[in-house]
Amino acid sequence: MEKKDILGHFRIEGEFTSVEAYGSGHINHTFLAKTKEQKKYILQGINSTIFRDTDALMENIAGVTGFLKKEIIRQGGDPDRETLTVIPTKDGKLYFTDPDHNKWRVYPFIEGASAFDAVKSAEDFYQTGLAFGRFQSMLADYPAEKLHETIPDFHNTKKRYEDFEKAVAEDVCHRASSVAEEIAFVRARKEEMPLLSDMQKRGELPLRVTHNDTKLNNIMFDDMTHEAVCVIDLDTVMPGLSMHDFGDAIRFGANTAAEDETDLSKVSLSLELFEVYVKGFLKGCDGRLTKTEIEMLPMGAKMMTLECGMRFLADYLQGDIYFKTARDTHNLDRSRTQFALVLDMEKKWDRMCEICRRWEK
Template identity: 35%
Template sequence: MPELETVATKFQLSAPFSSVRQFGAGHINDTYLVILRSDARVVLQRINRDVFPGAWDVAANVALVVAHLEAAGGGVPGLIRTLENEPAWRDAEGRVWRMFDYIEDARTLQQVETADQAREAGRAFGDFQRRLGDFPRAKLYPAIPHFHDIGWCFMKFSSAATGDLTSISDDLAFVAERRHFADRRLTADDIVIHGDCKINNVLFDAEQDHVVAVIDLDTVMVGDRLWDFGDLVRSAAASGTEDAPTIDVSLSLFRAIAEGFLDGSGWKPDAMERDAMVRAPRVMALMLGVRFLTDYLVGNQYFKVDDPEHNLRRARAQFRLVSALERNGVAMTRIITELAG
């Protein structure tokens, strides 16, 4: 791999390179913070080709989305182009690198702390969908085919679930009892969505609970709008992290996310769509749990892990969250009816 300084200097820097360090806590791409001699900072990232085989096309997707959103008011980090004015740079080994503006006076959250934060995140992702409403979807390269296709996830899981599975027999039974989740769509119409609506994919103002940017645009895709909503509830309304030994769902945070999402998107769901808003977090939590368990079974090839059992712990946490969402289904239905009925 080339020296990071060499990579950084392939881009249109506003000042000479000074230093670089690892940055962020993402599962997928390798991210670095580059400090320039002017003390300005930029973000350098190497796209994970194991996750995104079409890494160059993903970088091109992001460039199109950033340009569209900048014309519609911003709210995403600016893209810094290469010296050749390309959206990314490819090294001699074929690795794809891109660079973004660093947003000063901002912070990420790994877990929601207040209802105001949850409401702001919901509003930001809803507004993201609204502002991409006129994006030319035919230009989008499918970054990860079948990414939120739960039927496909079940198929990949079945292929991986071979050999002695005694140690995960309870997990297998849990998944088998919920295979019907793949039988129904959430909503009838596809739109352009973010595709990875976790709480750490929005930047908050450093001192106020106000979202200043939506980040991590690699998974922008055509899909069900409730994939975004469900994934945000899954990540932000849960009482613990993705691998927590105990986990529950906060109804107050669920209400705040739903309120913000509906406000930001301007979407008016009908009765069937309101029911789908309750189902969506269960579908997304189960699907992620199945993906974690599949990755565990194939030797942790996709997600970064701390140890060989990490993906198994992640899967079981998501399955516990599915159960919590099921227990709270009636209360969640009441909340959605109050907000959108």
């Protein structure tokens, strides 16, 4: 179907003048649609290979955004600008299925705001922490257990380790012998991997609504004030732990090197950026995290980094079947970068914990 015909199935008034590819996302197919009346909308083709249960996916998004709108109104904010709005189809559904069984959804475009792919300043990282902290705060009373698990075991580090060991044992590409050092690095930290999930099972950590992709480019920044306005890309919103969201942001944003840097001497945890993010995140959380959650934030950073490195290495052993690669050792390089970052976190552990205690107050 033509994109304009797809848009015609949604509750949108006006005549569409253009529909063009938009953004740099790798998962869904995203388009910016404009109308004769100067209105803009985001049309997305949902990746059904990754998100197989579209009903569950869209129920999560509609539930969370509906809850957020009420909270934003209660706090005197702008619900049309500070969270996404799912536009229903003309028959009241959350998405449209075309004749080829492709799934489509529509959001209003957030005017006067932009997303960025890289942290350009400490203030950017602070604003990111503030936004994801507010996300935690505003959804603190949402019943996380009612959310669907759209990607099972997404941050189940113990299960990720089991998958890793399976990849090592099968060694389908005969690569295991060449990465014995990296395999040993992972195995040496096996006992820590179930720590967070075990604490949650014992009731020591509360189940939260988590975003699960807390990168800078999932925040919209106001074009005038450059303050964080809205958290976007809610596809991976699921029940989880606050330190998952915190840790993934640190893994991505506080590393002094690129994710696939081959010169490991460039890889380290920037304590300056770590503190900037802690400050913003805890301010945004506005006292909604427990003391134990705050104490475990450094462990969240370590586990999310270790988990990611483990996934890169497992994919390398399996022949690079999941993550896109640009060279033969790309996934291996990525895993080594993550492991180097874990090692630096371990060296700076006491300072990381002290920073979290300092901004808890």
